[in-house]
Each structure stands twice: as structure tokens, then as C-alpha cells.
Amino acid sequence: MTDAELQRRCHTIFPGHRARPPAELFAAMAAWCELNAVEHDVYGAGSLLQDFEAKLARLLGFEAAVFCISGTMAQVTALRLACQDRGRELVALHPTSHIFVHERSNYQLLGHFKALQAGDRHRPWLVADLAAIPDRLGAVGLELPLREIGGQLSSWDELEAIKAHCQARGAHLHMDGARLWEAACGYGKPLNEVAAGFDSAYVSLYKGIGGLGGAMLVGSREFVDRAAEWFRRQGGNVIHRSPYVVAAAMQFEERLAAMPDYLRRTHFLCEALAAHPIIRVNPAAPQTNMLHLHLPVSTERALAIRRELAEAHGIWMFNRIAGAALPGTSSFELYVGDNLLTASDVQVRAALARFAQALAD
Template identity: 65%
Template sequence: MTDLELRQRCHTILPGQRQPTPAATFAAMAAWCEANEVAHDTYGEGALIEAFENKIAKLLGFEAAVFCITGTMTQVTALRLACQDRGSRLVALHPTSHILRHERGNHELLDHFKALFIGDAHRPWMVDDLRAVPDALAAAQVELPMREIGGQCPSWNELNDIKRHCREHNIHLHMDGARLWEAQAGFGQPLASICDGFDSVYVSLYKGIAGLGGAVLAGSPAFVARARAWFHRQGGNIVHRTPYVVAAAMQFDARIAAMPRYFARTQWLYQVLKDYPAIAVNPARPQANMLHLHLPVSRERAIAIRNQVAEEHGIWLFGRASHAALPEHSVVEWYVGDQLLEMPDETVRQALDLLVQGF
């Protein structure tokens, strides 16, 4: 039995958002389209998509924004343009950047830019890490929050120091905001205030928003226009964006409004986890509605525990498990979404009891 099949058999799933069936999703989209008299866009031109792009631009404090079919295409394009503008091919990236970890060398193989690692792999990079670079940087990328290290963020003061340094040294500051919606509650600041000082911001339409896919890049009108042309050059000029925009737009406001509740539930979960000292939590305090659990068992054992609990109790504890730095340890991720928000407290504790019993 595959992991997907085993997960689908479970009546209780801890991490993430609920996943309606395709039939339910498409029916909801059809009803929303009918109620809102939605017409297809044609190559990105149409009332719905243009209004949605403008809505996100305004929310983030920018003049313009453009839809792109994938975040992978979005980010390297933004950084490529920054390099063109500044006559340098160097971009500062954290060692855990999505570009480095999950995009199969696209920045190098497609000749977008040269990556320069900065900072420590286990914490957000700081302004001093940027100051230590002797070379002329075209751009620097900040991920908010940093998924690969449990959802950590720089402090508000440190983030403002980074913004100031980049502005003073003509470094294009780009945000990987795939989970920016999740970071807002942790910062306790408006989205536009978080984005202020960034030259470009990428946000996802399918992670916290739970759409079908797609991304949006926000920036100046001239920068966005150039990005739109580069998306076309790379095969991103699909004829109808309507399904992706509808799937995000129809639930966008509700998802954004739920983020503070997800964060409050994450804070509650941290208190509960104090009763399970065998599990180490990263980060040490909640900074977004996600966290990593460091388990005192190997990756293989963690997966075996997950599968046994799923088969015997119908509870899905986590998805991916990763090797940890220490031998016979592993790391799993919890995204606190609809599932954990609406789950009875005693069910969460039961799941944790079953997890630690397998150690």
C-alpha cells in the first residue's frame, strides 16, 4: 500500500489543510464562477485575473503584481531581472533556500544567476552575514518563514536592518513569501509593513491558500511587466489561468482571515508538547503556524511508527520524515491548518501518545 492510499484510509489527519475531492473542488469552483459571472481570461487578460492581481498587489503594498504558473519560474525570473539591472550575477541565498534544495539547479542550468550561500543552515541569515560578503551582490533572498528550519523568521528589528542595508548598497531584496500569509501572525504586523523595503515578493496560491497551484509576483509596474515577458519566454504563457485563479480567489479572504487562529492553535500545541519531552521542537517558540518535531528515532523507524498508527488507529501523524544531523534521529513537519484547528484537544494528545509509545 502506498503512503497516499494509507493516508486516505485514515479518519484523522493531523497536519495541513483538509483536501476535498476533485469533484467537490470543481463543483465549488463552478458554483463560484456562476455566482460571480466569471469569464475565462485569455493569455492573462481578463477581469477576474487582473482584479485578483491588483488585490494582491495592494494587500502587499505594491503597485503591480502578475500571476505565474509556478513559484519555481517566478523566483528565478525575479532574481534574473535583478541581476540584469545591477550588472552582477551574484545572488545571496540561504543554504536551505527552495531554489537550492528543490529546483534541480534551474538557476545555474538555465543561466539565470550565480548563487552565493550566506548564513548558517540552522538559523535565518542576519545582516552581518550580508555585510561579510566582499563581492558586489545584485540581489539577496529572504524566505519568510523558513520552511526547512521549522518556520523560523528573523526578528522584526533584524529584518529591518536587512532592508536598510540592501537599500543603502543597491541590493535588490527579494522575498520568498510562499508562506508569507503564515508569517504575518507571528510578526504581528500588516502584510504591507512586512513587505515594505522589499523590491519584489513572491507568494503562493496553493500552500496556505489551498488553491490548485500558481503564484503571484509583486513589484514595481516596470519590473512586473518585464517578469511577465520572461514568463512567456519560459513557457508560462498558458491560454487560461482561470482554474488556478478561481480556486484561490474563491477562498482567499477566508484563508487569510483564518491565519491568526492557526497561529493561536500552534501556540497551544507548543504548550501541549511540553508534556512530551522526548520530542524536541524547532523553533523554540512559535513564529508561524508550522513547526518541526525532532524525534529520537531513525527516519525508517519514524515512518514505521506512522504507518502502524495509521493502520491500527486510523490516525495520520505526519507526511515526510527526514534524516536528522544526529544518528538515530529524524525530523517531521507539522503545518497547523484546518485539521489541527478543528481537532478535539484529546485527539491531539492521543496522537502524540501513540507517537511516543513507538519510540
């Protein structure tokens, strides 16, 4: 039995949102399209897409937005243009930036810009991390929240100081806002207040929102128009964006409204985890609805435990597992979404007890 088949048989699933099978998802999309008289866009021209772009631009407080087929393309394009505008090719990024960790050196191999690591990889940025850089920066890329360290955020005062520092230094400040919806909830601030002071931002249409894929890049009208042209040059000019927009738009308001519930559920989860010190949590107190759980077993043993719990008890603890710094240890990312929101307190506590016992054994 495959992992996907095994997970579908489980009744207590910890990570993320419920994965809807294609037939169910496409049926929901079709019903929403019929209800809203949706027409396909053609190479980006169409009311559904353009209205959704305008909606996200307004929500974040920017002049314009443009759809991009992937955040990977959106991010490096935005930073490339920012560096061109300032005649400086150097971008400062956190050591755990998605661009470093997951994008296969695209910025370097494709000649977009040059990048340097700033700050400590185990904590969010302080303004002092940027002030310590003597070079003239073209851009600064700031991820909110930092996924690779458990969804942590710079404090609000530090974030405001970073915005002011970049403005005074003449550096374009770009936000990797793949999880901006979660960050805004963590700060307890409106989206446009979090985004104020950034020159551009990228947001995901599938991560917290649960769509099929795709991204939006927001900024000034002139900046967004230039980015759209670069998306075409890089093969991003798909004929119909409508499937991605429908999958996001039909649940967008519902997902944003649920973010406070996800965060409250994450606080409950941390309280429940306190009874099982064999599982180490980073951060100790959640800042968003995301955590990293560190285990005293190897990745192979963790995967074996996951299968045992799924087969014997209908519990699915995590999706992907990674080796940790110390030998024989591992960790996984846990995004708290609909699955944990709908599980009862009793289910969650019982599942954690079984998981901790298996780790101890």
C-alpha cells in the same frame, strides 16, 4: 492500501488542511464561478485574473502583480532581472533557500545568475551576515519564514535592518514569500508593512491558501511587465490561468482570516508536546504555524509507526519524513492548518501520547 487511502480513513490528521477530493473541489469551484459569473482569461487577459492580480498588489503595497505558473519560475526570473538591472550577477541566499534545496540548480544551469550562501543554515539571517559579504551584490533573496528550519523568522528589528542595508548597498531585495501570509501573522504586522522595503516578492496561491497551484510576482509595473515576458519565454504562457485563480480566490479571505487561529493552535500543540520530551521541536517556541519535529528513530521506523497508528487508531501524524543529521534519527515538517484546528484538544493529546509511546517502544 495506499498512503492516500489510509489517510482518508483517519479521523485525527495533524498536517495541513483537509485535502478535498477533485470532484468536491471542482464542484465548489464551479459553484463559485457561477455565483461570480466567471469567464476564462485568455493568455492572461481577463477580468478575474487581472482583478486578482491588482488585489494582491494592493494588499502587499506594490504597484503591480502578475500570475506565474510556479514559484520556481517566478523566483529565478525576478532575481535574473534584478541582477541585469544592476549589472551585477551575484545573489546572496540563505543556505536553506528553496532555490538551493528544491530547484535542481536551475539558476545555474539556465544561466540566470550566480549565487552564494550567506549566514548560518541553522538560524535566520542577521544583517551582519550580509554586511560580511565584500562582493557587490546584484540582489538578495530573503525567505519569510524559513521553511527548512521550522518556519523561523528574523526578528523584526533584524528584518528592518536588512531592508535598510540592501537599500544602502544598492542591492535589489526580493522576498520568497511562499508563506508570507503566515510570516505576517507571526510578526503581528499587516502584509504591506512586512513587504515594505522589498523591491519584489513572490507569493504562493496554494501553500497556506490551499489552491490548485500557481504564484504571483509583485513589484513595480515595469519590473512585472518584463517578468511576464520572461515567463512567456520560459513556457509559462498557459492559455487559461482561471482554474488556479478561482481555486485561490474563492477561499483567499477565509484562509487569511484563519492565520491567527492556526498560530494559536500551534502554540497549543507546543504545550502538548512538552509532555513528550522524546519528540524534539524546532523552534522551541513557534514563530509561525509551522514546526519541525525531530524523532529518535530512523525514517523506516517512523513510516512504520505512522502506518500502525493510522491502521489501528485513525491517527495520521505526518506526510513526508526525512533523515536527520544523527544516524537513526529523522524529522518532519508540520504545517498547522484546518486539520489540527478542527481536532479537539483531547484528540490531539491522545494522539501525541500514542505517537510518543510508539517512538519509545
